[in-house]
Amino acid sequence: MTSLALGQMRRRPAAFVGLAVALFLAIATLTLFGLLFAAGATAPAAARKATTGPSLMVIAGAFGEIAVLVAFFVVVNALGFALRQQHRELALLRTIAATPRQVRRLVRGQVVVTTLVVTAPGWAAGAAAARGFLAAMQRRGMAAPGVRVPWNPIPMLVAPAVALAVALAASAVAARRISRITPAAALTASSTEHGRTGALRLLAAIGVLVGGGLLLRLAATRPAEQVDKAGQAALLGSLVLLVAVALAGPLAARVLAALLGAPVRALAPGAGWLADANLRGYARRLSSAVVPVALLVGLSGTMLIMTRTAGHAAGAAASSVTSATDVWLRQAELTLLVCFAAVSTVNTLVAVTAERRREFALLRLIGATRSQLLRMLTAEAVLTTAVGVLLGAAVAGAASAAFSTAVSGSPMPSLPVAGCWWIAADATTLTLPGILTTGLRAIRGPAAGLAGGSRD
Template identity: 70%
Template sequence: MTRLALGQMRQRPATFLGLAAALFLAVATMTLFGSLLAAQLDAPARARTAPTGPGLTVIAAAFGEIAVLVAFFVVVNALGFAVRQQHRELALLRTIAATPRQVRRLVRHQVVAVVVLVAVPGSVAGAVAARRFLTELTRRGMASPAVRVPATPVPMLVATAAALVVGTAAAAVAARRIARIAPAAAMAASSTEHGRGGLMRVLVGAAALVGGGLLCRLAATRPPDEGDKAGQAALLASLVLLIAVALLGPLAARGMVAVLGAPVRAVAGCSGWLADANLRGYAHRLSAAVVPVALLVGLSGTMSIMTSTAENALGRAADPGLTTVTSDTDTWLRQVELALLVCFAAVSTVNTLVALTADRRREFALLTLVGATRRRLLSMLGIEAVLTTAVGVVLGGLVAAAASSSFSVALTGSAVPSVPAATCGWIVVGAAALTVPGILGTGARAASGPATERVGGQRG
């Protein structure tokens, strides 16, 4: 089983590189905040109270709560995508008498192999980041100079163990469908787009949507002097709403492409028609591409708008209670948190789009054999990239609008937040810069070579 797992990883390096990057960031993040907590516990009693600011424990808990949730979200999404990319091979194993338990073991072996691969570098990166972060906190007066990161492997071991637990749990969920259906049905599903959303997925997505709405309400009902709590609730609401987007993505993305694709079909001719047909025909592939873009835009947009809203609220009404969310140190903390979240979202975006496009070699070969030129293929991919970016930006923007509006209600009483137009514009440009070149560059490579050789490869 281990040999089969490693063979699949060698066959699809792009897919498992994405999973490795997600797990690396997860291990590093958990090590970072675990090390900060260990430093606080190991410090002398007189040094555990910060000179200014919320304190090391509060910072580590607040950062870790959101960052770890995002890390797990990215890991589960990457693993689910990796399993979907192996659907044909797993279906073939089922037809030659592999049991559901063996299929699940195969996926678990892959996860364990990737965690073992990234455990040491991820732990080292997290430990180094913890020391640098603590140094900056000390310089800004948010940690006592007597606090030091202890030389203990406990945070690294806990982070690795947590990554293993989450990875194996995600493997069980990701391999559930291919393991439980009949071998003949599994093989038939591998020739078409599989994994269509069932009732359970829709129900869980609807529950996440309701949960995100309740968190937005919780954020909106906080008094102005509890701006920190309102901000954390709003940020958590944005993450829960993005989970709903991931679950309901195929339905939402297909509908949005139908609307956005109409003018494209009219203007771009054959290339636009092909791009629109591809996006709507493979709703789950579209959803997999859109979700990381929405994650990037939703989280970064929420953080940027919340910061701008808090700063403007302080400028309009000199309320001492607002200083807890608008001080220089708190603004710096939010910027660090935003950078961390954007890092996760950017890695997820690039990995997903590159792996998705690279896996379409056979599709591009078939289009070439029926007369599509390389220029036509790249034109089609360019339009797909633009539409994918547009859908992701719209979905992420809706999430950011809902979360930041609730935060604005808590601080100012108005549901209209202060939107930093320049910053939001750069967020959209950043999303496009990650999406369009990634799809076009990978597509150009996947479309190279003789079509008759590529047509025998895996289905896109």
């Protein structure tokens, strides 16, 4: 199974690029905040007392808590696509007597190899980021000048171990479907999609949604002097709500696509109708493309609105140093979260579009031209972006309202209109070129060969 796993990775390296990047980010993030925590823990007592505000360990813990959760969200998403691009090969293995246990071992082997490949670069990036982050904090008086990032092997050992554990757990879930069904059904399932969202998945979505609501209630009931705690609870609540969106994604995406599809069909009768039918008919595929966009918009929108709301609520009561420090910390956290969300968005959209080569080839065989396919993809990209932005905006609105209630007593936050438009523009910039560029590559080549199942 080890040689087979390595063979699959050599034959289809593009399928593992997204997983490798996601694991690299997870290891780098764990290393970054682990080293910062170690720096705070090993700093002399005099250095700890020399600064005001939250300690280095508190900042590292608060940042790491959210960033690591987002990183793991990205890892799980990327692993799912790595397996989807191998679905046909795994199904064929099942038809030639490969057991479910052997298929799971193959997937675990691929995860282990990918993790080992990116561990050293992740360590290097995390250590460099820790030194840079600490230097930036020292320039702003948030850390004593004498504090240094220690050479501590514990964070560097924990980082790949935790990333690997999460990836292996995700692989067990992702490989469950292909390994449990019969060989003949596995081959059939490699080219089909279930039309309904399962009852267990919907129940899980409802449970997670309730959990997110409880976190937002906790954020809304924090006293005004506990702004940091309210902000962390609201941000964590937004992430939990985005998990609920991911679980209920096929249903929510189908409903929103149906509502938004009417104007697209009116503006582009041919391409718009086909795009709308594709998105509603393949709700799981649409959900896979929409969730990263919602993650990008939801997290960045929540952070941006919370920062503006906190600044307005503080007003003249806060010192300029404290205000500038808070703003910088939130901007740094926003940059980190946007980086993760952007990687997830690009990886997902490229993977979703690339796996449709056979579909595009069949459309060409029945008379569709390349320009017609590109118009269809453009309409799909517009709808995908709109659905993702709406879902993300709903999450950001709920989280920001809870935070605003805590800091100002009003559920109406201070809305940075220009910043919100920039977030929507950034989501569009990532979505449209990603889908169209990959689509151009996917429709090249002889249609007959691609329709027969060739994907290389």
